[in-house]
Amino acid sequence: MSEDTTTRGGDPRRWLSRAVTLPYVWLxxxxxxxxxxxxKISFAEPIVAQPPFTxxxxxxxxxxxxxxxxxxxxxxxxxxxxxxxxxxxxxKMAAIGTLLCLLLGYxxxxxxxxQPSRRRxxxxxxxxxxxxxSFLLRVYAWIGLLNNRGVINNVxxxxxxxxxxxxxxxxxxAVYIGIVYSYLPFMILPLYANLERLDVDLxxxxxxxxxxxxxxxxxxxxxxxxxxxxGGCLLVFIPAVGEFTIPALLGGADTLMIGRxxxxxxxVSRDWPVxxxxxxxxxxxxxxxxxxxxxxxxxxQEAGR
Amino acid sequence: MNxxxxxxxxxxxxxxxPATGPREPAGVPLVQIQDLTKRFDxxxxxxxxxxxxxxxxxxxxxxxxxxxKTTLLRLLAGxxxxxxxxxxxxxxxMTQVPPYERPVNLMxxxxxxxxxxxxxxxxxxxxxxxxxxxxxxxxxxAEMLALVKLEALAARKPDKLSGGEKQRVALARALIxxxxxxxxxxxxxxxxxxxxxxxxxxxANLQYQLGTTFVVVTHDxxxxxxxxxxxxxxxxxRIAQVGTPGEVYEFPANRFVADFVGDIxxxxxxxxxxxxxxxxxxxxTLGAELTALSDEAVANDTAICVAxxxxxxxxxxxxxxATDRNVLKGVVLDLGYFGDQSLYRVRLPSGxxxxxxxxxxxxxASLTVEWDDEVxxxxxxxxxxxxxx
Numbered sequence: 001m002s003e004d005t006t007t008r009g010g011d012p013r014r015w016l017s018r019a020v021t022l023p024y025v026w027l028x029x030x031x032x033x034x035x036x037x038x039x040k041i042s043f044a045e046p047i048v049a050q051p052p053f054t055x056x057x058x059x060x061x062x063x064x065x066x067x068x069x070x071x072x073x074x075x076x077x078x079x080x081x082x083x084x085x086x087x088x089x090x091x092k093m094a095a096i097g098t099l100l101c102l103l104l105g106y107x108x109x110x111x112x113x114x115q116p117s118r119r120r121x122x123x124x125x126x127x128x129x130x131x132x133x134s135f136l137l138r139v140y141a142w143i144g145l146l147n148n149r150g151v152i153n154n155v156x157x158x159x160x161x162x163x164x165x166x167x168x169x170x171x172x173x174a175v176y177i178g179i180v181y182s183y184l185p186f187m188i189l190p191l192y193a194n195l196e197r198l199d200v201d202l203x204x205x206x207x208x209x210x211x212x213x214x215x216x217x218x219x220x221x222x223x224x225x226x227x228x229x230x231g232g233c234l235l236v237f238i239p240a241v242g243e244f245t246i247p248a249l250l251g252g253a254d255t256l257m258i259g260r261x262x263x264x265x266x267x268v269s270r271d272w273p274v275x276x277x278x279x280x281x282x283x284x285x286x287x288x289x290x291x292x293x294x295x296x297x298x299x300x301q302e303a304g305r
Numbered sequence: 306m307n308x309x310x311x312x313x314x315x316x317x318x319x320x321x322x323p324a325t326g327p328r329e330p331a332g333v334p335l336v337q338i339q340d341l342t343k344r345f346d347x348x349x350x351x352x353x354x355x356x357x358x359x360x361x362x363x364x365x366x367x368x369x370x371x372x373x374k375t376t377l378l379r380l381l382a383g384x385x386x387x388x389x390x391x392x393x394x395x396x397x398x399m400t401q402v403p404p405y406e407r408p409v410n411l412m413x414x415x416x417x418x419x420x421x422x423x424x425x426x427x428x429x430x431x432x433x434x435x436x437x438x439x440x441x442x443x444x445x446x447a448e449m450l451a452l453v454k455l456e457a458l459a460a461r462k463p464d465k466l467s468g469g470e471k472q473r474v475a476l477a478r479a480l481i482x483x484x485x486x487x488x489x490x491x492x493x494x495x496x497x498x499x500x501x502x503x504x505x506x507x508x509a510n511l512q513y514q515l516g517t518t519f520v521v522v523t524h525d526x527x528x529x530x531x532x533x534x535x536x537x538x539x540x541x542x543r544i545a546q547v548g549t550p551g552e553v554y555e556f557p558a559n560r561f562v563a564d565f566v567g568d569i570x571x572x573x574x575x576x577x578x579x580x581x582x583x584x585x586x587x588x589x590t591l592g593a594e595l596t597a598l599s600d601e602a603v604a605n606d607t608a609i610c611v612a613x614x615x616x617x618x619x620x621x622x623x624x625x626x627a628t629d630r631n632v633l634k635g636v637v638l639d640l641g642y643f644g645d646q647s648l649y650r651v652r653l654p655s656g657x658x659x660x661x662x663x664x665x666x667x668x669x670a671s672l673t674v675e676w677d678d679e680v681x682x683x684x685x686x687x688x689x690x691x692x693x694x
Contacts, residue, residue, distance in 0.1 A: 201417035204384055207404045208411045209482065210434030219430070223421050 035283070042276035043069040053272050073277035083261070083278065087285065090258040093172070093247075094240035097179035098187075101236045102229065104180065105187035109228075110221075112188070113195035124192065127185050139178055139249050146174055146250070170252040178246035183239070187232040194228025195221070227297065234293050238286050258282055333396060335360040335518050336381070336486060341390035343376055350376040352542035353390070358486075363512050363519045365533030367526060369565070373542040374522045378488050381520065382411045395485055405434070410484040414491040416475040418463040424474050425450065425459040431482040449477045452511070469500050476508075480517070489521045493528055505532055526566050530554070538562045554614075560692045563612050569690075570618075570659045572611045576603050584691065586611055592655035595631045597689035610692040615662040617688040620649055620674055625683045632683045635659070637676055649674065651682055 044053035045068075058065040077083045112123045130138060145151050146168040153165040168174060198221060206216035244259030251257065258278065265275035334357035343351040350373045358364045368374045379385045381392060383404035392399045399407055410431070418427050425446055432442045450456045453473040463471060472492065479487055492508060493501045509532055512519045523529050529536050530550040538545045538553060538561075546558035557563035564571060574586035577594060584599045588611060595611055603609070619625065625632060635651040638658060642665075649661040659682060667673075674680055 199415070199417065201413050201415050202419060204382075204404070205411075205413060205417035205419070205478075206430070207384070208382060208409075209431035209478065210405045211430075212405055215434065220419060 038276045038279055041272050042073055042280050043071070044273045044276075045070055045072070046271050046273050051272070052270050073273045074281075076274060077277055077281060083281075086256045086258050086261050087281070089256040090241050091285070093175060093179070093255075093257060094237050094243070097176055097183070097240050098233050098237040100176060100180045101184050101187040102233060105184055105191055105232060106225075106229075108184075109188045109191035109195055112192055113198070120196075124189075127188050127192075130185065135182065136245060139182065139245055142174070142178060142181065142250060143169060146177070169250065170255075172251070172255055174250035174252075175247050175255055175257075178250045179236075179240050179243065182246065183236040186235040186239075190231035190235060191225065191228040194225045194231075198224060230293055230296055234289060237289065241286060242282055334358055335362075335395060336520075337391075337393040337396075338377075338381075339391045339393070341377070341380060341392065342388045343373075343380060343385060344388045349542050351380065351387075354542070354544055356537060356544060356547065358518060358520060359535075361516050361518055363509065363521065363532060363534050365521045365523060365529035365536045366539060367523055367529040367536050367566070368539035369524055372539045374524075374539050375490060377539070378411070378490055378520070378522045381486070382409055382488055383407045408485040409488060410479040410482055410486075411488040412475050412479040412490065412492055414494060416463075416471045416495070418471060418474055418478070420463055422462075423459065424455060424461050424463070424466070427463065427474055428477045428481055430478065435482065445481060449481050452480075453477045468496050469504065472496060472504065476511070480515070484517065486518050486520065489519060491523055491525075492521060494523075494525070501528075508532065530566070538565060540565075555690075557612070557690065557692065560610050560612075563610075563690060563692055568615050568660060568662075569612050570615065571692075572613075572657070574609055574611045576605050576607045576609060578605065579603055583686070584609075586691075590655060590657045591633065591653060592657075593633055593653075595689060596686045597691050598687050599691060612690040612692055613659075613684055613688055614690075615648070615660040616664075618659065618661040618682050618684045620651070620661045620663050621681050621683070622674060622678060624681050627683070629686050630683045631686060631689060632681060633659070634679065634681055637674060637678045637680055640672070640674070640676060642672065647672070647674075649680075651680060 040056050041053050044056065046052055047054055054068060056067060056069070058068050108127075112120055112127075115123060143150070147153065148165040148167065148169070150169070152168065153162075156162045157165065168177075202220050202224075203216050206220050207213070211219060242259050242262075243257060244263055247255050247257040247260050248263070251260070262275055262278055262282075265271050265278060269275075336356075336358035338354055338356040338358075341351055341354045341356075342349065352373070354373075354377065366374045366377060376385060380387055383399070383402060383406075387400060390400075394408060399409075419430065422430070428449055429442050429446045432445060437445075446459075447456070450459055453476055455470065455473055455477065458466065458470060463474065466474065472495070476492075479489075489508075493504055496504055505528065508519075521529070521532060523532075530553075533550065535547060535549055536553050537547045540561045546553055546562045548556070548558075553562060553566050557566065560571065563569050572588045572591055572595070574588040574591075574595065576584055577587040578585040579599070579602060582598060582600055584597050584601075584603060586595045586597060586609060588595055597611065613631075633653055635653040637649055638652045639650040641648040644665070646662055646664050649663065650658050651661060652658050661682060
């Protein structure tokens with residue numbers, strides 16, 4: 001049997017490995033290559049030219065003359081306290097947004113996972129449904145809702161709950177709303193996948209041994225859902241740190257997030273080398289939690305073996 | 306060779322059963338189940354069950370899957386609320402008591418060990434919820450691990466344990482709170498055959514040592530017979546019979562029990578005459594009349610199922626002495642030789658086939674009865690079981 005397949009159609013495993021390489025080529029081409037270009041630019045000097053930075057390799061009359069690199073862009077980032085504050089502010093906003101997603105997403109994922117299987121499908125579909133509409137449009141829609149003359153204020157005023165419109169737009173509050181709204185599905189899905197696999201016998205066993213329902217939750221459900229929590233949090237936190245659209249559309253002038261600074265450096269100041277340095281530092285900041293996640297996961301798999 | 310497959314049911318060796326030794330005298334039963342009914346969406350899983358389980362007993366609830374035995378167990382543990390009826394444990398009404406407050410622990414069929422805790426943490430869990438001081442917990446856990454011979458594995462996680470080790474952890478975890486009643490849901494089902502026989506013995510031993518009342522739910526009649534001091538056979542949510550293994554096997558209360566527990570020949574018959582403590586039964590499928598012992602006065606022509614266990618039938622090539630015996634003549638259709646015993650399927654002139662199991666008492670390489678031999682089947686009239694529908 002196995003000999004036949006080898007002689008006729010080639011080793012199926014080799015085909016599989018070829019198929020698996022394709023995504024890696026894709027990543028190499030469209031992720032790693034741009035990253036290296038940005039890395040290169042971050043060591044250049046800004047000039048008024050097209051492109052607006054000095055080349056990495058010096059070419060003279062006698063050919064290659066050497067590398068031209070400067071660490072000034074990075075030095076500038078660290079000397080100017082402004083960037084440090086913005087990084088911290090971005091991390092804080094992302095962290096609070098992630099926490100809100102977790103607090104909201106966990107009960108939802110738990111609830112969905114405990115439903116009969118047919119209702120589960122419907123509820124999961126409802127979680128994914130917003131993806132059918134462009135992200136940008138959905139964030140725009142919140143402007144219409146949160147505006148001083150938006151839907152929410154109009155309804156509250158016509159009901160007489162408030163006399164003056166509440167300021168809900170162009171501030172951090174609106175950004176949190178945007179983050180929670182946009183990223184909630186990324187929190188719910190990994191949590192659901194985890195909680196759905198939870199063996200209910202374990203909860204019965206805990207109850208049998210004297211645990212009340214909340215104790216069984218703390219002792220059994222919560223620790224066993226840790227991979228789902230970590231996964232969901234990273235899926236929300238990482239994109240939220242570098243988020244540009246939400247603070248740009250819903251945030252106020254004082255909403256400091258690194259995504260907006262990046263945009264400004266690239267397209268307003270046209271200081272590509274500094275902008276590149278900003279993004280490289282951002283990537284390094286985010287690689288740390290990803291590495292941690294990988295570590296946790298591999299340990300989890302080790303234990304599961 | 307034309308062999309008859311043997312399900313192994315008759316070959317299981319009886320595990321040593323010290324549990325039938327000294328027991329507390331029958332006083333107030335530990336568990337009193339009264340008219341217990343549980344319905345799920347119109348399906349009656351447990352149907353008006355009344356049952357007493359005595360203190361210190363190793364009680365088995367035997368039934369095929371879907372007969373309601375697991376629901377009954379979950380009602381005892383408190384995971385399900387009965388639709389009606391009551392459960393008293395030690396004289397206290399437990400019907401409304403949540404599982405975490407019952408003096409009852411359950412060993413799950415899946416063992417349900419907490420995967421993120423070590424063996425010691427799993428075993429300690431019940432005591433931690435009781436808020437015992439840490440030193441006391443440590444002591445009791447060590448004691449319990451020693452009892453189930455798991456001291457060496459205390460720091461392991463459950464997924465690094467073999468099936469038998471997991472089973473022992475589950476047992477230790479369920480016993481650590483010293484429950485009045487330990488429920489075991491198919492305790493041996495997940496183990497392989499060899500380990501099962503060994504564990505069966507250990508389980509009975511442990512029960513005897515601790516004196517805790519065990520209720521074992523099982524679909525495996527061998528397990529129930531060898532393990533339990535009393536068995537309740539369940540059928541479709543009802544208790545078909547309660548009795549010692551011997552009573553259930555030799556004196557089945559109805560056709561279901563007779564058929565479910567052990568192998569049996571079932572023959573439909575009608576009463577042809579009664580008197581002098583005997584019933585004469587006309588069995589059309591057999592083309593013969595059979596005699597059974599019975600003091601009951603039964604009207605002629607009443608339909609009664611006649612049954613006889615295969616090992617009660619003697620097979621011989623010479624006509625046997627017919628006093629107090631039912632004798633039939635037939636031809637050997639099939640035979641299976643198992644060394645210690647042989648299984649015969651004998652076709653009667655009427656076409657009916659009876660199973661016979663015969664111990665091979667004499668050492669001989671050749672069989673005394675072969676295929677297509679004409680043989681006589683006979684059994685003591687006292688071995689004839691009557692099953693009223």
